[in-house]
Amino acid sequence: MANRITTLSMLLPKDTDAALVISQTNRRYLTDFVSSLGYLFVTRSGAFLLVDSRYEEAAKKQARNCEVILFKKLSETMKELITQKKLRRILLEGSAFTLNEAAMIEKIFTEAGSVAVKDDTLDKLIGRQRIIKTSDEIEKMRRAQRITEDAFRETIKLINEGVTEKELALDLEFRMRRSGAEAVSFDLIVLTGSKTSMPHGVPDYTKIRYGDFVLFDIGATFEGYHSDMTRTVAYGRADNSQRRIYDTVLKAQLAAIEAVREGVTCGEVDRAARSYIDNAGYQGLFGHSTGHGVGVEIHEAPSVSPESSFELKSGMVITVEPGIYVPGKCGVRIEDMVVVTSDGCIDLALLPKELIVL
Numbered sequence: 001m002a003n004r005i006t007t008l009s010m011l012l013p014k015d016t017d018a019a020l021v022i023s024q025t026n027r028r029y030l031t032d033f034v035s036s037l038g039y040l041f042v043t044r045s046g047a048f049l050l051v052d053s054r055y056e057e058a059a060k061k062q063a064r065n066c067e068v069i070l071f072k073k074l075s076e077t078m079k080e081l082i083t084q085k086k087l088r089r090i091l092l093e094g095s096a097f098t099l100n101e102a103a104m105i106e107k108i109f110t111e112a113g114s115v116a117v118k119d120d121t122l123d124k125l126i127g128r129q130r131i132i133k134t135s136d137e138i139e140k141m142r143r144a145q146r147i148t149e150d151a152f153r154e155t156i157k158l159i160n161e162g163v164t165e166k167e168l169a170l171d172l173e174f175r176m177r178r179s180g181a182e183a184v185s186f187d188l189i190v191l192t193g194s195k196t197s198m199p200h201g202v203p204d205y206t207k208i209r210y211g212d213f214v215l216f217d218i219g220a221t222f223e224g225y226h227s228d229m230t231r232t233v234a235y236g237r238a239d240n241s242q243r244r245i246y247d248t249v250l251k252a253q254l255a256a257i258e259a260v261r262e263g264v265t266c267g268e269v270d271r272a273a274r275s276y277i278d279n280a281g282y283q284g285l286f287g288h289s290t291g292h293g294v295g296v297e298i299h300e301a302p303s304v305s306p307e308s309s310f311e312l313k314s315g316m317v318i319t320v321e322p323g324i325y326v327p328g329k330c331g332v333r334i335e336d337m338v339v340v341t342s343d344g345c346i347d348l349a350l351l352p353k354e355l356i357v358l
């Protein structure tokens with residue numbers, strides 16, 4: 001039966017004998033096994049995961065579709081495998097290595113009479129699989145999203161004069177982890193007041209004050225899959241200029257979601273949001289891309305950016321997250337994850353998006 005590893009092995013270019021996967025996310029994606037270190041060889045006649053003694057027992061129980069081999073001295077075990085399986089040309093991930101690691105691996109390969117192919121071929125082969133999500137993967141992302149939403153609903157009840165960004169971020173993280181999240185998707189972003197104009201600001205001891213926006217960019221991981229969501233709420237009141245900004249971002253986001261379907265380019269989705277914001281008079285205040293793919297990594301292909309001619313396909317999961325940021329004043333961003341379908345998309349977020357004034 002086809003699994004991720006056999007799919008990769010069937011896609012190996014004719015002039016190569018194997019792929020060596022070392023990045024944590026790709027190793028986990030292919031084997032379902034989580035470890036900080038490991039060397040996965042995918043050949044046409046099977047896959048071999050080299051681990052040290054810390055992971056041997058767990059890998060033998062959990063790693064799927066590969067044979068687990070314990071190494072004491074990596075170079076010796078690798079050379080043995082390369083010689084035994086006659087691996088003459090081996091693809092490496094172009095991006096996963098530090099310079100030291102690359103030099104170490106290449107030295108081993110050379111000593112074993114093998115050649116390392118270090119371009120983006122392997123990244124592309126795995127990326128092509130990863131970009132289309134199966135229903136099982138989408139279900140995990142949906143679970144991660146539910147965990148995030150449940151935490152959000154509870155945490156915003158704490159919003160009050162004097163509560164700090166950090167307190168809210170910690171409360172969210174505690175709730176998410178307690179209700180089944182493996183981890184948070186990234187360092188949670190909770191920003192208030194004028195800090196909301198910084199798209200990736202860092203929560204600190206800034207206190208919430210009457211009339212402030214509070215921006216939450218948050219997510220959880222569930223069985224390796226990420227969720228990503230942004231909501232902006234107001235504390236006490238929102239004045240007319242804040243309401244106009246909020247309303248513009250919301251309509252831009254809805255326009256972009258409306259544009260998403262198989263066959264549409266990422267650039268078209270971006271333009272749907274961007275042109276709405278520009279036409280409303282906020283030119284230059286939406287600096288980042290409209291979205292990005294999500295999966296076993298929080299940011300992965302495709303990038304939903306202005307110049308992209310990349311065509312969306314059914315099963316891709318992307319975020320739609322336009323924003324308006326007025327430096328020194330305030331910012332609003334609204335973000336959902338959506339699954340691309342043949343005639344539109346499915347929004348994985350269930351939380352309403354009308355402005356909440358607490």
Ligand SMILES: [Mn+2]
Nearest residue numbers: 228319321335
């Ligand atoms: Mn995002």
